[in-house]
Every structure is written in structure tokens, then in C-alpha cells.
Amino acid sequence: MSRSPASPSLEIPSTPTTPTISTETPSSKVTTSEVIIRITNNGFEPKEVEITKGTKVTWVNESSKPSWPASAVHPTHRVYPSSGIEKCGTPEQAKIFDVCRGLNKGESWFFVFNEVGEWYYHDHLNPSFTGEIVVK
Numbered sequence: 434m435s436r437s438p439a440s441p442s443l444e445i446p447s448t449p450t451t452p453t454i455s456t457e458t459p460s461s462k463v464t465t466s467e468v469i470i471r472i473t474n475n476g477f478e479p480k481e482v483e484i485t486k487g488t489k490v491t492w493v494n495e496s497s498k499p500s501w502p503a504s505a506v507h508p509t510h511r512v513y514p515s516s517g518i519e520k521c522g523t524p525e526q527a528k529i530f531d532v533c534r535g536l537n538k539g540e541s542w543f544f545v546f547n548e549v550g551e552w553y554y555h556d557h558l559n560p561s562f563t564g565e566i567v568v569k
């Protein structure tokens with residue numbers, strides 16, 4: 434092949450570059466929101482939140498006492514799937530809806546809800562404080 438280097442290249446790339454058209458709708462990446470729940474001397478605020486699956490919920494203790502949010506039902510905490518107070522202190526602790534200790538004033542803790550449902554919870558150190566996370 435002898436070709437002048439000045440001649441314009443008319444070569445067509447053997448592998449046509451297809452424009453990136455995303456035909457897939459992102460399903461699990463839609464939810465990037467974060468919800469904050471304040472723990473006050475009067476309980477959880479807001480008491481009930483509605484979120485989409487995959488949302489991160491953070492509890493911040495703004496009360497004067499330690500607070501231990503955990504899945505219903507007191508005292509076993511087994512309502513949220515795979516949860517249970519007996520898993521506190523084990524490697525599975527990271528996956529359960531249970532702080533597994535009292536949060537002191539100013540401390541926070543978060544949990545990502547990947548299970549759809551209506552999840553009740555309470556303050557293990559003050560079980561009259563209750564709340565609900567509705568995951569859709």
C-alpha cells in the first residue's frame with residue numbers, strides 16, 4: 434500500500450463506535466437521598482418516615498440521655514429481617530437494624546434500608562420512644 438501521507442484518510446473504522454445510549458433505566462441507583470431522624474427528649478422526630486428502598490437513615494441523638502434505636506420488638510429486636518439483639522457484638526452486627534449500644538448526646542448512627550415494608554423500632558433504653566420507617 435503506497436499512499437501519500439497528505440491524502441485524506443477515508444478509512445472507516447472497522448469497529449463502528451456506537452454512541453452510548455442508555456436503554457436501561459437505573460433502578461437501584463435512583464435513591465440517593467438521606468433521611469435524618471433526631472432523637473429528642475420527647476422521642477424520635479419525625480416519628481414516621483417514608484423512604485424508598487436503599488435510602489440511608491441517620492439517627493442523631495440530640496437528647497440528654499443515651500439512646501439505642503433498634504428494630505421492634507423489644508427486647509429481641511427480630512422484626513426487621515435478619516435482625517436480632519443476639520447478633521450484637523458479632524460480625525453480623527453491621528447488617529442488623531440495631532445500634533447495639535447507647536448513642537451518647539451528639540452521636541449518630543445510620544442504617545440503609547434494603548427491605549420493603551413497615552418497620553417499627555424503639556429506643557431500647559427507653560422503649561416508650563417508638564418510630565416507624567416505611568420502605569417502599
Ligand SMILES: [Cu+2]
Pocket residue numbers: 503506507508509510555556557558560
Ligand atoms: Cu429493645
